[in-house]
Amino acid sequence: MSAAFKAAYPNSDFGPTLNADAVRFSLQMLRYTEMFAGNPVPGFAVATTYDGSNRLSVRTYTERTAHAAADTPTRSAAQRFVMRVTYTYNGSGQLSKIRGEVSANSGTTFSNWVDLEGNSFYNFTFTAGQLTSEDWSAS
């Protein structure tokens, strides 16, 4: 699922219904953005696992309530949004990679949460032990 926000305005080609859908879609993308950054999001519970060095390993955000109505265009009725954020560390024990995956069917299946270029990994680059750059990547 692309993280690109949808901007739409009612006009002759793009009516109020599509516009409302775009707003819902963008709202969910905003929620995912907050989750990817590690922040709490109203309506979502978080489960966290740790690796052998007690570092963050996986944080899973799960929508607390399965709404009866579908959330067009992203989620069917009675399903929950889930985001899984995976943290990877380099040989110096530093956080080097974050990956986002999302599910619109209560965690049954996940797909990459990608940017406009299709990248789902956010990488941290260290030079001589110092964090010097951050960027999206396909791996």
Place this chain on the structure above:
Amino acid sequence: MSAALAVIGQLTNKAFRQATPGTFSFTPTISGWYWITTMGGGRAGGAVTFSAAGHGGMYVRMRHFLTAGTAYSYTVGSGGVFGGTVNGGNTSFTGPVFTQTSLGAIAGTGARTDGVTTDNANATLSGDTVWQGALTSAAVGTRAGGCGCFVGGTHASSYAGGAASMYANGGNANGAGAGGNGALGSGGGSGSTAGGNGGHGFLEIESMGTA
């Protein structure tokens, strides 16, 4: 918070364990003395009667003076895999003065440099901080070698248990199924249907303080 986490990790990265086999580099952010602990991989058990199970890996703990910003290479050895590479891999750290190596367990001599090949030999201390890997045997009815507070795996019928490591018991033998797996450098037990895998080695780094 993502970037904040990365920065916090950079600033507070004083100690960690690398338990994933492979080759990595460690770049300290502070110059000073570091304790490096290395554990070699354990050997896998076999699936032939009276065959030896897996020996345990070697434990080594030594000091290195590391310089901030310099990348130091290290390798974490895999545990032996039944049906694959059965020997444990070496775990090593390339320090500025010397390379510290914990032997992975191999057939016969295990993970020892002292020449001891006695059946079910317990791990023994050499020098200040080196523990020669415990050994197993094909002898029936005896327990494989132990190490520190951990014990070797038990023998079962004609199958031998794996030797212990400094951090884990050896895998138990199984006369009616697969041998138990080792963990954290211990050896896998042998079994009638399959041998247990050896435990992976690992490396730990801890800062002792600034220069």
